[in-house]
Amino acid sequence: RKEVEQDPGPFNVPEGATVAFNCTYSNSASQSFFWYRQDCRKEPKLLMSVYSSGNEDGRFTAQLNRASQYISLLIRDSKLSDSATYLCVVRNYGGSQGNLIFGKGTKLSVKP
């Protein structure tokens, strides 16, 4: 089983739609969780960290379920500029020295 699994998509949605991405991770000792956004041929950029209590940043809401080892990202009122690949990322080690484990990403395409 892969360490971090995501539905690869693509998700094709109209502007204004709400879309949800899911991610599962295999290591129950994983400590930190993130969603990154990667545009075509660019480096990943941090979208948001994911906290146990769930967190929201504007149109983006992230949820974490440690019991099910499941992470989600909800995007409301999709914009054309949201088109990108969304990467679910897990950090397994403690502290700041641990490396990140990336999912393959879920591709989102928002159409006019």
Place this chain on the structure above:
Amino acid sequence: GAVVSQHPSRVICKSGTSVKIECRSLDFQATTMFWYRQFPKQSLMLMATSNEGSKATYEQGVEKDKFLINHASLTLSTLTVTSAHPEDSSFYICSAINRGTGELFFGEGSRLTVL
């Protein structure tokens, strides 16, 4: 602007030659830098962890003699792809941890094409 600079952003070379990619933290010290490789439609795969002043730690399956990593200062790590082959063509990305804050930043990536 970028806080981690990667150079070159794009390189094309002939098979058998060596290519050096630089990863530089611009306004912070980075005791640890990571090198990733991403093939088309694949996830980022960690190649090695670069520690300032010591040998890099390579992931399983990554040849240390082929992918030479040097982290001689707190702001610079280099990856040299030696005797490059077409199958080494990929997107190479570095990341660096800010020693002071613990934040992780990515470089802009280097696209290597080996002919």
